[in-house]
Amino acid sequence: MNQVRACYLCAVMKEQFKVYDIGGLSEFKSDDLLISRFAPYLDIHKNLHLPHKHNFYHLVLFTEGAGTHAIDFKSFPVIPWQIYFMAPGQVHGWNFEGSVDGYVINFSTAFFHAFLSKTDYLEQFPFFGSQLNDTVINIPLALQQKVKDIFEEIVLESEQGQRLAPDMIRALMIRLFITLGRLSFPQQPAEAQSYNHTLLKSFQKLIEQHYAVLRLPKQYAELLYITPNHLNALCNDVLGIPAGEVIRKRIALEAKRLLVNFNLSIQEVADRLNFADNSYFTKFFKKQEGVSPEQFRKEII
Numbered sequence: 013m014n015q016v017r018a019c020y021l022c023a024v025m026k027e028q029f030k031v032y033d034i035g036g037l038s039e040f041k042s043d044d045l046l047i048s049r050f051a052p053y054l055d056i057h058k059n060l061h062l063p064h065k066h067n068f069y070h071l072v073l074f075t076e077g078a079g080t081h082a083i084d085f086k087s088f089p090v091i092p093w094q095i096y097f098m099a100p101g102q103v104h105g106w107n108f109e110g111s112v113d114g115y116v117i118n119f120s121t122a123f124f125h126a127f128l129s130k131t132d133y134l135e136q137f138p139f140f141g142s143q144l145n146d147t148v149i150n151i152p153l154a155l156q157q158k159v160k161d162i163f164e165e166i167v168l169e170s171e172q173g174q175r176l177a178p179d180m181i182r183a184l185m186i187r188l189f190i191t192l193g194r195l196s197f198p199q200q201p202a203e204a205q206s207y208n209h210t211l212l213k214s215f216q217k218l219i220e221q222h223y224a225v226l227r228l229p230k231q232y233a234e235l236l237y238i239t240p241n242h243l244n245a246l247c248n249d250v251l252g253i254p255a256g257e258v259i260r261k262r263i264a265l266e267a268k269r270l271l272v273n274f275n276l277s278i279q280e281v282a283d284r285l286n287f288a289d290n291s292y293f294t295k296f297f298k299k300q301e302g303v304s305p306e307q308f309r310k311e312i313i
Contacts, residue, residue, distance in 0.1 A: 044123045047170040050114040063105040070098040077112030096148045097139040115163040138196040162188045223262045229255035264300040
């Protein structure tokens with residue numbers, strides 16, 4: 013009976029796994045921006061509790077509610093005055109309890125590019141980075157009203173449609189990011205710390221670009237013009253794990269993101285990640301996650 017149920021749920025997951033764009037979620041069919049209070053957004057998009065991906069940036073401020081939500085397979089409790097951030101490509105789902113409200117903003121990767129000459133501006137904020145613990149922020153009491161006022165201004169601008177409203181929304185969003193970013197930024201790092209931070213960010217960016225083809229720390233060290241020992245020491249000092257493990261964790265994360273899409277076979281997932289064969293991929297995945305790809309899918313179901 014359990015096997016029949018698993019097969020049925022697998023078929024459902026094949027049909028319902030989605031990669032959303034903003035236009036598909038917005039009644040106005042905007043390709044770059046969606047702003048809404050969360051309760052009506054949730055009422056319209058009830059199916060978003062299922063695991064899904066976005067190809068845009070997504071942030072939600074909860075002002076009331078309970079339950080859980082998950083980002084890239086890590087679960088977080090839903091509590092009032094919590095805000096979470098998601099970058100394009102991450103897998104997301106939620107399981108709410110009772111009524112939930114707040115604010116939601118979805119915006120494309122291009123939304124700020126024409127507005128800011130520094131196209132990588134958002135990358136300086138920890139909550140848009142790869143460390144999941146940085147993506148969820150519990151807003152302290154002293155900042156709650158200030159953050160809510162910013163969201164209210166953003167909603168008002170989106171509803172009134174005045175001249176240069178998109179630019180005002182961008183300015184208000186940057187104000188929000190800086191306000192929240194100050195909760196995470198270290199106090200004026202020393203020059204050496206600043207250099208290491210920049211170097212680590214460059215390493216992580218290179219992994220994002222090449223994880224499917226470059227697997228060895230020495231390959232990334234060469235691109236960064238440093239020695240493998242230097243790269244290894246940097247990762248151990250800042251992240252607490254060696255450079256090779258940083259690379260392997262990113263590959264394993266992408267494997268999990270692909271495995272949630274039941275339209276892909278295990279072999280197709282292995283092929284997309286450039287593993288020589290299915291058995292090598294299974295061995296790698298089991299070593300990283302403690303379960304086989306097949307078992308991981310059963311747990312998701």
